[in-house]
Amino acid sequence: MIIGVPKEIKPNENRVGLTPAGVMEFVHHGHTVLIQKGAGLGSGIGDDEFVRAGAKIIDAAEEIFKEAQMIIKVKEPQTVEIDMMHEGQIIYTYLHLAPDRKQTEGLMRKKVVAIAYETIEVDGKLPLLEPMSEVAGKMASIMAAYYLAKPYGGIGVLAGGVTGVHSAKFVILGGGTAGLNAAKVASGMGASVFVLDINAERLRYLEDVLPKNCQMIMSNKFTIAEEIKDADAVIGTVLIPGAKTPRLITRDMLKTMKKGAVIVDVSIDQGGCVETSKPTTHADPVYEVDGVLHYCVANMPGAYARTSTFALTNATLPYGLIIANLGYKEAAKRYEPIAKGINVLNGKITCKPVAEAHGLEYTPLEELI
Known part of the structure; x- marks a missing residue:
């Protein structure tokens, strides 16, 4: 051939x-x-x-x-x-x-x-998507931490905080490969990390493998709405194989978030999990809606x-x-x-x-x- x-x-x-x-x-x-x-x-x-x-x-x-x-x-x-x-x-x-x-x-x-x-699916896993989900997940926390800086449009909160000062709150929607890797990097920076997923078994696994500054929460409309209100960074990693990503954060929910908070929508390739998400590029990666910075680069791993x-x-x-x-x-x-x-x-x-x-x-x- x-x-x-x-x-x-x-x-x-x-x-x-x-x-x-x-x-x-x-x-x-x-x-x-x-x-x-x-x-x-x-x-x-x-x-x-x-x-x-x-x-x-x-x-x-x-x-x-x-x-x-x-x-x-x-x-x-x-x-x-x-x-x-x-x-x-x-x-x-x-x-x-x-x-x-x-x-x-x-x-x-x-x-x-x-x-x-x-x-392409093997035993419920997506082996050709997973390596890029690893890259995008790790990148997501790095990008969130970067854009939280005041000069780049963020609220001005350091991900890991310092002695005597709160660390940033990172909310991660989805506990799959991208979510796990986002949590690893965010927790490694010292952030307070909250991972939401609809699968209790997956949450038990994440509880075992992630450090103590990560908390696992059962995901539903109520918990998402509550957790994002005081979040400094929200990372969306939701995926339904082959299908368009469900919109988990609505415009009304966005309005309850902190001004200067950052959203990184990793799932933008499949349409995005935030109502206000639209694809961006590495040349122009962010835009602001209702005071919340959106990072929605559709080929994140291309940067590395x-x-x-x-x-x-x-x-x-x-x-x-x-x-x-x-x-x-x-x-x-x-x-x-x-x-x-x-x-x-x-x-x-x-x-x-x-x-x-x-x-x-x-x-x-x-x-x-």
Whole structure:
């Protein structure tokens, strides 16, 4: 199979879909790998490293999309990239289709095989999302602490406080991978951390692994509303696989928060868990609503591109090899996680939460393969 890796074009996105180690694996299995010139530079990987691993360097993205049978990316394809796709081509990347009707319809129109990292599921876990959730969770607390500083729009509270002065209160919505890592960093800075989740078993686990300056609270509308009132920072990490994120903080609830408080909405890729959230970029990451600073960067791990690229490709490579070695049909038949990853096929939506998010027809994958 011909594998194509274009340079990411989403603003401030410096990750790349394959490392030289990944290239070497694909070549070892008899595949051809085309890498766009400069695709790895943002992650500190030069073209010469890809060449030594066996890749061919291609100047233009157009040629990559024309020649490749499978495109491996990091972020969801932009409009110009969708326009370059062709029928039957496999797109293997993060898609986040539930909040993005335009992209969904574009992939349907092109009749591509759209395989989303974020819906590949193994034993209830999302192994291709978890490494980036780790990065985003740790980043979330760092960004919250940074923007709490007065010069950057915050209330002027130091996360860990100092002797004789209260530390900041961090409220974390969701105790999954991102929430756990946000709590680790926030507690490590000395903040008072409150983690809310709807799963009592998960809360028991978090109680065991997190330090004593972290408290676990059962999540519901009442407790969320109460906890955010005196929070200095709120970090939203809620995720429903493949679906649009529920809005846990309404505009009315926002008005009860401290002026100068900071919200970091990690779940913005799936629509965000705050009513007033809208995607931002690393170039212009924050905005203010009702006196509350919002940080809603839609590709947070792109800021730490080298770490993120290697963490992501460690997870995506094994599944990518299966798809390339067997073809998507046989791969989906033999491996349920890959079947769950297919969101769009032959112009049909095969991921139920995506179809429901847009009010479009859902077609079970088994009817198409």
